Amino acid sequence: MRALWQDLELIMKRFLTVATVQHSNNSDYNANLAKSMAGIREAAAKGAQLVLLQELHTGLYFCQEENADYFDLAETIPGPTTETLGQLAAELNIVIVCSLFEKRATGLYHNTAVVLEKDGRIAGKYRKMHIPDDPGYYEKYYFTPGDLGFTPIQTSVGLLGVLVCWDQWYPEAARLMALAGAELLLYPTAIGWNPDDTPEEQARQRDAWITIQRAHAIANNLPVLSCNRVGFETAPTAQGSGSQFWGSSMICGGQGEFLAQADTQQDQVLVVELDMNRTETLRRWWPYFRDRRIDAYTELNKRYRD
8 A cells, every 4th residue: 555655745846957057148139139049049959848048148237327229129029039949949948038128119118037938939928027227227118127027937847937137135025926826936137246345345245145045945845946156247338337147047046055056257057846735835834825925015015014
């Protein structure tokens, strides 16, 4: 009888092999896309069924300055990149999450993640909700805040909670994705150091970035994939110091444990097999959803408690 139960338990187990593709970028769209595609092929060869690319992976991080000419970099969805990656997804029979500068209409642009199904079609998209505006990260000039909400995207490999970069600092975004049934959280990212900061400050920033995402995994009992770029990108004007992107792409389990992490300098593909039934077990042990005091959270709708 025990052997029969163990066989049944094994059959019920659900595993998903996931990957992140971390790489440096330059100003050549074709070269960047080719690098992303090479990483996808490497991941698929290692068994990946779902591959996450980094934020705005087809070019340099142009938001270091405000320049109207950069709107020429935007593309429609569907468009050339989704067509190319859709064909690759169909060829390899995998799901791909890419990140694009979307031209929705003349004068209306978004920072958008697109999910491509195994048959190459667009399964869904997410438009970045939290838009930063800081020295070296002038995104409010380019991107309109998303209007699709925190809605997971249904795919053949599961329900994906896709968010983008600055969203990863907000527990509300991760929680709303989890409450809507997301089975894992995915963050395409572009974040790095200001070379003018001290090594101590740089270390604190990177540690904070890692910690907040591990916290999302723990608080929601969900795996987290975060894919960041690497390499130094020069500031377009003499007023800026440029950005040293710190890589450190990672895949965490539902207790925040590192399953894989890339380094801070190298192009690197991470591939990990996830036990997708783990969330069920963790939520029985740590019933955060049960104990939420939703009756006492109304003031979260305020900007600040004066």
